[in-house]
Amino acid sequence: MKPIVELDRVERRFNGVHALKGLSLTLAPGEVLGLLGHNGAGKSTMMKLVLGVLAPTAGRVTVLGADPRGTGARSLRLQLGYLPENVSFYDNLSGREVIRYFSRLKRVPLREADQLLERVGLGHAANRRVRTYSKGMRQRLGLAQALLGEPRLLLLDEPTVGLDPMAVRDVYGMIDALRGKGTSVILCSHVLPGVERHIDRVAILCEGRLLASGTIDGLREQAGLPLRIHARGAGLNGTVRTRLNGHGVDIQADGDGSIRLIAPPTEKLHVLRALLEEPDLSDVTVEAPTLDSLYAYFDECGRTGGERHA
Amino acid sequence: MREILIVAEKEFQDGLRNRWVLAITVVFALLAIGLAWFGAAASGEVGFTRISTTIVSLASLAVFLIPLIALMLAYDSIVGEDEQGTLLLLMTYPLSRTGLLAGKFLGHGAILALSTVLGFGLAAVMIIVLAEQATIANLAGPFSLFIISAVLLGWVFLALAYLISVVAREKARAAGLALLVWFVFVLVYDLALLGLLVGTEGRLDGGVFRFLLLLNPTDVFRLVNMTGFEEAAAASGLLSVFGDQSHSMGLLLSILIAWIVFPLGAAAGLFAARRT
Numbered sequence: 114m115k116p117i118v119e120l121d122r123v124e125r126r127f128n129g130v131h132a133l134k135g136l137s138l139t140l141a142p143g144e145v146l147g148l149l150g151h152n153g154a155g156k157s158t159m160m161k162l163v164l165g166v167l168a169p170t171a172g173r174v175t176v177l178g179a180d181p182r183g184t185g186a187r188s189l190r191l192q193l194g195y196l197p198e199n200v201s202f203y204d205n206l207s208g209r210e211v212i213r214y215f216s217r218l219k220r221v222p223l224r225e226a227d228q229l230l231e232r233v234g235l236g237h238a239a240n241r242r243v244r245t246y247s248k249g250m251r252q253r254l255g256l257a258q259a260l261l262g263e264p265r266l267l268l269l270d271e272p273t274v275g276l277d278p279m280a281v282r283d284v285y286g287m288i289d290a291l292r293g294k295g296t297s298v299i300l301c302s303h304v305l306p307g308v309e310r311h312i313d314r315v316a317i318l319c320e321g322r323l324l325a326s327g328t329i330d331g332l333r334e335q336a337g338l339p340l341r342i343h344a345r346g347a348g349l350n351g352t353v354r355t356r357l358n359g360h361g362v363d364i365q366a367d368g369d370g371s372i373r374l375i376a377p378p379t380e381k382l383h384v385l386r387a388l389l390e391e392p393d394l395s396d397v398t399v400e401a402p403t404l405d406s407l408y409a410y411f412d413e414c415g416r417t418g419g420e421r422h423a
Numbered sequence: 424m425r426e427i428l429i430v431a432e433k434e435f436q437d438g439l440r441n442r443w444v445l446a447i448t449v450v451f452a453l454l455a456i457g458l459a460w461f462g463a464a465a466s467g468e469v470g471f472t473r474i475s476t477t478i479v480s481l482a483s484l485a486v487f488l489i490p491l492i493a494l495m496l497a498y499d500s501i502v503g504e505d506e507q508g509t510l511l512l513l514m515t516y517p518l519s520r521t522g523l524l525a526g527k528f529l530g531h532g533a534i535l536a537l538s539t540v541l542g543f544g545l546a547a548v549m550i551i552v553l554a555e556q557a558t559i560a561n562l563a564g565p566f567s568l569f570i571i572s573a574v575l576l577g578w579v580f581l582a583l584a585y586l587i588s589v590v591a592r593e594k595a596r597a598a599g600l601a602l603l604v605w606f607v608f609v610l611v612y613d614l615a616l617l618g619l620l621v622g623t624e625g626r627l628d629g630g631v632f633r634f635l636l637l638l639n640p641t642d643v644f645r646l647v648n649m650t651g652f653e654e655a656a657a658a659s660g661l662l663s664v665f666g667d668q669s670h671s672m673g674l675l676l677s678i679l680i681a682w683i684v685f686p687l688g689a690a691a692g693l694f695a696a697r698r699t
Contacts, residue, residue: 165515190517191517193515195512199508200508200511200512202507202508202509205437214429214433215512218426218516218517219517
């Protein structure tokens with residue numbers, strides 16, 4: 114299948130600032146891509162290039178098979194949804210008036226706009242002025258706006274900022290539902306915990322370069338970060354320690370007889386087998402490296418790598 | 424085109440909702456009726472004065488008021504959208520930058536036109552009804568010309584307001600710039616010309632001076648409404664340079680239209696060249 118988004122060695126310079134350096138990236142239909150990076154890494158610039166708001170200095174951007182700044186841009190934009198990072202909308206209009214204004218610009222029936230307000234949980238506040246909305250409500254309004262016209266590609270810049278935990282779950286639930294329908298999503302986020310289960314692939318940007326991209330499992334493999342294993346049971350400390358001697362496993366004993374092991378990922382099954390042979394073992398938890406620690410790992414690599422170049 | 428009309432309609436409805444239309448209409452109507460009624464107070468009597476006096480005094484007040492209203496209406500139209508994050512969002516919709524600007528101009532332009540026509544038109548009707556010497560026949564001509572030129576003057580300053588709004592990166596700065604533009608066109612320019620005239624002790628060539636006057640849209644507006652009336656000589660100050668030499672109305676109105684087209688074009692050009 115043809116990719117929904119294709120970036121081919123894209124460069125973008127602003128007077129003196131090299132915001133994107135030879136970025137190549139693709140997004141398949143129905144795929145949810147998590148775009149991670151610190152402030153100024155080039156996430157927003159990349160989104161603006163995909164949206165056609167900015168033109169690349171060099172390289173090629175293809176969205177839904179067309180140039181987002183070319184002649185077909187107008188019809189292309191009807192199939193895009195975008196939630197900007199900071200949008201406060203029109204204070205003097207009600208939520209319903211705001212969503213209707215955008216729906217008319219996007220040629221979407223007003224009925225669908227009203228339904229979207231209900232869907233993001235703003236039905237009860239639809240006739241109130243946006244001035245009275247909280248940050249979370251504005252974010253929901255922004256999300257409703259992005260979903261207008263059932264876009265084939267959705268770009269969400271920090272969709273969960275300012276939302277309470279229940280609303281965050283709603284947003285992730287909505288992303289899952291869209292993924293099920295075949296919508297492709299690019300999700301920019303600083304808020305890492307909890308996002309893993311809702312994205313198919315991760316791309317980590319640092320100073321305009323793509324540091325790593327792949328599935329979360331793939332990145333775990335690539336990073337080789339240690340696993341954390343917690344085993345409970347009486348008298349584990351002595352025998353397990355001798356069994357695992359020489360496998361590069363670090364073992365710490367807790368006061369209550371349970372032990373914590375930090376093992377290289379390649380030793381995972383070996384460690385588990387060793388633990389299962391203990392008759393007194395009552396419980397084991399295995400913690401794979403979180404997206405958080407993967408991001409920290411690759412970002413660290415990127416920074417030191419960058420310094421070496423400089 | 425569809426998108427332009429959607430933006431225009433939103434701006435127009437904002438104008439109705441914010442009571443802009445109502446406020447401008449009432450101010451214009453009161454101003455016109457008041458000046459018509461009290462215009463003769465200087466000569467010791469109260470009552471409806473001659474139409475020419477009314478037009479002349481109306482024009483000399485409107486020349487301050489209309490630019491200010493137009494600038495206030497539109498100075499934040501782009502920079503304001505930028506600050507609330509909706510500009511970036513709109514740019515991802517099937518709407519071009521020029522389209523957005525055109526829609527804003529149509530909407531704001533309709534607000535100004537409607538309230539000018541309503542306000543001064545209402546006043547004209549009142550004057551016809553109440554004043555003995557005023558008839559539709561002798562009022563319609565000068566008043567229509569006054570209303571048309573007032574609408575054009577408003578549009579000129581709308582166009583300048585968009586230029587300000589595209590150039591300024593903060594709303595506060597745009598407000599400051601708008602005030603500056605108002606000062607320059609309405610007060611400073613004429614004062615500078617006067618200074619030039621006095622400084623050169625009148626040796627300045629009359630042709631050059633007339634040309635300089637025609638460069639300023641507010642002076643052109645005054646010329647449209649004050650030449651041809653004998654009362655004008657007293658009220659128009661600098662314009663007396665023109666003496667009884669009247670300009671073709673077509674030329675004057677074309678200058679006003681040029682003052683709409685060029686700033687709008689410049690605003691659209693700068694906006695399209697902008698990064699975000």
